[in-house]
Amino acid sequence: MSETKTDTPKKLFIKTYGCQMNVYDSERMAESLEGYEQTDNAEDADMILLNTCHIREKAAEKVYSELGRMKPLKDLKPDLKIGVAGCVAQAEGEEIMRRQPAVDLVVGPQSYHRLPEMEERVRSGKTALDTDFPEEDKFAHLKGRGTKARRAPAAFLTVQEGCDKFCAFCVVPYTRGAEVSRPADRVIREAQELVERGVREVTLLGQNVNAYHGGMTLAQLVRALAKVDGLERIRYTTSHPNDMDDDLIAAHADTDKLMPYLHLPVQSGSDRILKRMNRSHTAESYLRLIERIREARPDIMMSGDFIVGFPEETEADFQATMDLVEEVNYGYAYSFKYSTRPGTPAASRAQVDPAEADERLQRLQTLITRQQRAIQESMVGRDLSVLVEKAGRKEGQMLGKSEYLHAVHIDAANAQIGDVVPVRITRAMTNSLTAEQI
Numbered sequence: 001m002s003e004t005k006t007d008t009p010k011k012l013f014i015k016t017y018g019c020q021m022n023v024y025d026s027e028r029m030a031e032s033l034e035g036y037e038q039t040d041n042a043e044d045a046d047m048i049l050l051n052t053c054h055i056r057e058k059a060a061e062k063v064y065s066e067l068g069r070m071k072p073l074k075d076l077k078p079d080l081k082i083g084v085a086g087c088v089a090q091a092e093g094e095e096i097m098r099r100q101p102a103v104d105l106v107v108g109p110q111s112y113h114r115l116p117e118m119e120e121r122v123r124s125g126k127t128a129l130d131t132d133f134p135e136e137d138k139f140a141h142l143k144g145r146g147t148k149a150r151r152a153p154a155a156f157l158t159v160q161e162g163c164d165k166f167c168a169f170c171v172v173p174y175t176r177g178a179e180v181s182r183p184a185d186r187v188i189r190e191a192q193e194l195v196e197r198g199v200r201e202v203t204l205l206g207q208n209v210n211a212y213h214g215g216m217t218l219a220q221l222v223r224a225l226a227k228v229d230g231l232e233r234i235r236y237t238t239s240h241p242n243d244m245d246d247d248l249i250a251a252h253a254d255t256d257k258l259m260p261y262l263h264l265p266v267q268s269g270s271d272r273i274l275k276r277m278n279r280s281h282t283a284e285s286y287l288r289l290i291e292r293i294r295e296a297r298p299d300i301m302m303s304g305d306f307i308v309g310f311p312e313e314t315e316a317d318f319q320a321t322m323d324l325v326e327e328v329n330y331g332y333a334y335s336f337k338y339s340t341r342p343g344t345p346a347a348s349r350a351q352v353d354p355a356e357a358d359e360r361l362q363r364l365q366t367l368i369t370r371q372q373r374a375i376q377e378s379m380v381g382r383d384l385s386v387l388v389e390k391a392g393r394k395e396g397q398m399l400g401k402s403e404y405l406h407a408v409h410i411d412a413a414n415a416q417i418g419d420v421v422p423v424r425i426t427r428a429m430t431n432s433l434t435a436e437q438i
């Protein structure tokens, strides 16, 4: 049979796990694969890509069970190609194809610009593997942002990748490599393009975003982006306490477009454990830092991450974490049971009894939920501004995010997607707020 070129695009199904950086990478990968359009249905796909996370054991295991579920699709459709991207791809490489032979392609996060060639290779019946850490900036070589397709009003924009901090529990320095910042001019250009496509809010992403140094500091980048017409809101995540410099704190006071929300993980409230985690800050220095941030921006909504049951954590160490949470009063907090990651320094240390760790996690989560609920309830009667992101479930209702990142349903809204509108909060629910437009 001769080669006939049809215009029907092939279908790409991407499933994204893990952090926001993976969400951004999935968008970029989809845009770089010419001749494909995305589908929400794996059964329709000509190519399935799992963009994976390796942060905790469960996250990695999920990938293998998902691959097991997808394998039979290949029997129905022999041309279907299955690829694994993301941090499991980086960490396990070839091992993935050994464990699941249905996989055709394995691509690590630093090699996404090579995806189009790899796709061609697997189309010709071969397998493709790339988990290098090449010198070049992958985003500069990643095609596809030429598209002018409309975008949702809130977008992620990766500005920094990788991590040099080597916390004793964490795989990120191994899966994402050393800290690299994208040049500021490219980031600003990308933000302008996003605005042309309908974006009103960008969240600057990096594993250590406040260590950004792409020819400017993060504070300088935020102020430069604040000058982009049509861009209404700026956020950034995730920050490390040690890289929270005075100028960035000042930006929270002097830059209106910078939203009053800060995700600043501390992991533990015990100095002994923080030291064993190689965090290089203390509970006290973290608390004083938050004090300074709140001086600059009194209403800032704090968010954090915690690990319970880190090796050698005692009840007294855990209690110190509970005390710190009490003192900070978080609007949002994410807590995880310590998960042993092969190859990290903490993996070989004395592990905490799992039942004990479960019990601590439960206590911490109860406290966090109580704080979150009290903060949600304190919003009732307050006037906030909401970026409208989509239609709500009820007739006339619109759904969006407040400056503090709360999900807000606006009843009888008179607003379009992409508008930033003033509202008065009428009711607090567990995961969202209800409001009327003012």
Ligand code: SAH
Residues within 6 Å of the ligand: 055, 056, 169, 170, 171, 172, 207, 208, 238, 239, 240, 265, 267, 305, 306, 307, 336, 337, 338, 339, 340, 341
């Ligand atoms: N760069 C960010 C977050 C990276 S991972 C930072 O420095 O804070 C996101 C969160 O996952 C971490 O903040 C930590 O709370 C959690 N985490 C990372 N490794 C983990 C492990 N081995 N077990 C349990 N939780 C972990």
Ligand code: SF4
Residues within 6 Å of the ligand: 163, 164, 165, 166, 167, 170, 171, 172, 173, 207, 208, 240
């Ligand atoms: Fe992981 Fe620590 Fe780096 Fe965050 S700072 S990515 S927790 S090693």
Ligand code: F3S
Residues within 6 Å of the ligand: 017, 018, 019, 020, 021, 022, 052, 053, 054, 055, 086, 087, 171, 172, 175, 176
């Ligand atoms: Fe997971 Fe990799 Fe992000 S391990 S949290 S997807 S950086």
